[in-house]
Amino acid sequence: MDHFHERFGELHAEDVPLTAIAEAVGTPVYVYAEATIVRHFRVFRQALEAAGIDRPLVAYAVKANPNLSVLAALAREGAGADVVSEGELHRALAAGVPPGRILFSGVGKTQAEMAAALQAGILQINVESEEELAELSQVATALGRRAPVALRVNPDVDARTNPKIATGRGEAKFGIPRDRILAAWAQAEALPSLAPTGLAVHVGSQLTDLAPFAAAIRVMGELLAALRSAGHAVRRVDLGGGLGIPYDPSLPAPPTPADYARLVAQATAGWGVELAFEPGRLVVGNAGVLLSRVVRVKRGATRTFVVLDAAMNDLIRPTLYGVFHHIRAVRPRPGVVNATFVGPVCETGDTFAEDRATTPLEPGDLVALMTAGAYGATMASTYNSRPLVPEVLVRGDRWALVRPRLTPAELAAHERLAPWLAEAP
Numbered sequence: 001m002d003h004f005h006e007r008f009g010e011l012h013a014e015d016v017p018l019t020a021i022a023e024a025v026g027t028p029v030y031v032y033a034e035a036t037i038v039r040h041f042r043v044f045r046q047a048l049e050a051a052g053i054d055r056p057l058v059a060y061a062v063k064a065n066p067n068l069s070v071l072a073a074l075a076r077e078g079a080g081a082d083v084v085s086e087g088e089l090h091r092a093l094a095a096g097v098p099p100g101r102i103l104f105s106g107v108g109k110t111q112a113e114m115a116a117a118l119q120a121g122i123l124q125i126n127v128e129s130e131e132e133l134a135e136l137s138q139v140a141t142a143l144g145r146r147a148p149v150a151l152r153v154n155p156d157v158d159a160r161t162n163p164k165i166a167t168g169r170g171e172a173k174f175g176i177p178r179d180r181i182l183a184a185w186a187q188a189e190a191l192p193s194l195a196p197t198g199l200a201v202h203v204g205s206q207l208t209d210l211a212p213f214a215a216a217i218r219v220m221g222e223l224l225a226a227l228r229s230a231g232h233a234v235r236r237v238d239l240g241g242g243l244g245i246p247y248d249p250s251l252p253a254p255p256t257p258a259d260y261a262r263l264v265a266q267a268t269a270g271w272g273v274e275l276a277f278e279p280g281r282l283v284v285g286n287a288g289v290l291l292s293r294v295v296r297v298k299r300g301a302t303r304t305f306v307v308l309d310a311a312m313n314d315l316i317r318p319t320l321y322g323v324f325h326h327i328r329a330v331r332p333r334p335g336v337v338n339a340t341f342v343g344p345v346c347e348t349g350d351t352f353a354e355d356r357a358t359t360p361l362e363p364g365d366l367v368a369l370m371t372a373g374a375y376g377a378t379m380a381s382t383y384n385s386r387p388l389v390p391e392v393l394v395r396g397d398r399w400a401l402v403r404p405r406l407t408p409a410e411l412a413a414h415e416r417l418a419p420w421l422a423e424a425p
């Protein structure tokens, strides 16, 4: 469900025609529908509550889309934040997420990041190794603070998703192996300035099957029981994110938040802990499109290329993961043709869709790459010295440019010449 629909023959974001945004801001540009962001967040939280989960903490995974306006819209809904860097921590706080709803994940937190998290007074640091426990203890002691800690478990579960975003298998870099959790908890209790409070798990992203979630929750239940029988108090279990969303309208839809919530409620019944969740893609994925203009329609040796002004540096998912994004004409013409959608960057990998059935397109036409709200703008780069792609947020019939396009001069102004090259040769 999203708020991008055709009205009077033209694709709109909520009540705003995409052509109006393209004319005012230029293309390529990301456009987000605030109504969809808010709706998905509410649907997820309400599904958990309806299934009987008492006051779940829904900590939005900032990495999916860290735009400040997106974060502010979610903060107003009472969202927490799952952050993985000092930069994301800074953004979450700046957007108004209370520190008491912020979780910090990641295998490579630096001591500076640990200190920033402790100074901000966040809810919980999800620790991913015994080595990190020892370091966090030192940092917290030096600051005179107690660090609230959850141990991130590596459950050795196959998420059955794209291997690049499967994080729960035994050989993955994430978490502490399940058979070392009991010892790690005892270590955390023995170290100064650490307050072990919970467990965390995250098996991967874009899961389209509930079985890996069920397997991970089973592991967490076993660990919870083992920790308690060893006399440890476990107050919070963080089940991570990962629920998949529909990208390809021709494929069966993934499980719904209600399906997921029922599974979680059943599998965690009687645990007596606060449950936390870290959805990212589910909240913002369908809330964004990458709006792009057709530069040229080129007849190649064997096929027709639609060359867009968006490229792999603006949306890298097709290149990086080989995944599908539905492409819609903003003002569709009658008929169907086949085309390969590419960007202008000098790499063959700069391809959005191969031999895709589409309505006929001409130079100057606008297209929307759908379901680009998650892992889109946030993974953008300036490769080929293309300006970082701008972002627009829509609410109803209003819209705002929430990240302006930098000019080539502004991009270059960030750099400086080495002093010996600034002098005359």
Ligand SMILES: *Cc1c(COP(=O)(O)O)cnc(C)c1O
Binding pocket: 061, 063, 064, 082, 105, 106, 202, 204, 205, 206, 240, 241, 242, 243, 278, 279, 280, 281, 282, 374
């Ligand atoms: C990426 C990530 C998430 C969010 O995953 P989605 O698939 O976007 O829901 C949650 N938790 C952790 C630890 C992550 O790394």
